Amino acid sequence: LAKTTQPISMDSYEGQEVNITCSHNNIATNDYITWYQQFPSQGPRFIIQGYKTKVTNEVASLFIPADRKSSTLSLPRVSLSDTAVYYCLVGRGGAGSYQLTFGKGTKLSVIP
Amino acid sequence: SQTIHQWPATLVQPVGSPLSLECTVEGTSNPNLYWYRQAAGRGLQLLFYSVGIGQISSEVPQNLSASRPQDRQFILSSKKLLLSDSGFYLCAWSSLADTDTQYFGPGTRLTVL
Numbered sequence A: 001l002a003k004t005t006q007p008i009s010m011d012s013y014e015g016q017e018v019n020i021t022c023s024h025n026n027i028a029t030n031d032y033i034t035w036y037q038q039f040p041s042q043g044p045r046f047i048i049q050g051y052k053t054k055v056t057n058e059v060a061s062l063f064i065p066a067d068r069k070s071s072t073l074s075l076p077r078v079s080l081s082d083t084a085v086y087y088c089l090v091g092r093g094g095a096g097s098y099q100l101t102f103g104k105g106t107k108l109s110v111i112p
Numbered sequence B: 001s002q003t004i005h006q007w008p009a010t011l012v013q014p015v016g017s018p019l020s021l022e023c024t025v026e027g028t029s030n031p032n033l034y035w036y037r038q039a040a041g042r043g044l045q046l047l048f049y050s051v052g053i054g055q056i057s058s059e060v061p062q063n064l065s066a067s068r069p070q071d072r073q074f075i076l077s078s079k080k081l082l083l084s085d086s087g088f089y090l091c092a093w094s095s096l097a098d099t100d101t102q103y104f105g106p107g108t109r110l111t112v113l
Helices: none
Strands: A009-013 A018-023 A031-038 A045-050 A053-056 A061-064 A070-075 A084-092 A106-111 B003-007 B010-013 B019-026 B032-038 B044-052 B055-058 B064-070 B073-078 B087-094 B108-112
Touching: A009 A018, A018 A084, A018 A106, A031 A061, A045 A053, A045 A061, A045 A070, A070 A084, B003 B087, B010 B019, B019 B032, B019 B087, B019 B108, B032 B073, B044 B064, B044 B073, B055 B064, B073 B087
Parallel strands: A009 A106, B010 B108
Antiparallel strands: A018 A070, A031 A045, A031 A084, A053 A061, A061 A070, A084 A106, B003 B019, B019 B073, B032 B044, B032 B087, B044 B055, B064 B073, B087 B108
């Protein structure tokens, strides 16, 4: 399983765009990159998943450079409700991986 | 739509007592099911996963066990709880085709005294 490294914490003001970068130097050819969001005392929630280039949904964008050794989760115009822990995971997409390895994640604090 | 339920929401148990946490999924069939534990201030640790009725794989050896008596029911048990079993227990499901996209339940906060 590829190891991921992301900042322990980040602060941002409301209305700003937040970019959280995750390093995964040992990503395998078949690995996908998935981001989850977790609020206190709740289970993680799937945000976005990608393999290469850029993926966008109604919640966030995910930027993946050509070498795929890192990825950046972009949250546009954050609000106080975006305060949460964000996890970057790398695993074999599709069937058979089973082992989602959650690290400590990045604790995002949005300031009024 | 699919929903996942866990109960109880909170539990306080003495050391040495048994444990049974239940998880059920609605709106899907043949899901993969998972049990995770999150200790205070730490990431999630995968404890067990199941790809079908009666099929359990353990990721971490410990005094916990899991069972899947029905397709959409997953149970986490212990015969004798330890202090170190305290934590936030999360059940999750995924489809067979995409095991990286997992959907988590509301969790059970277990405190062992």
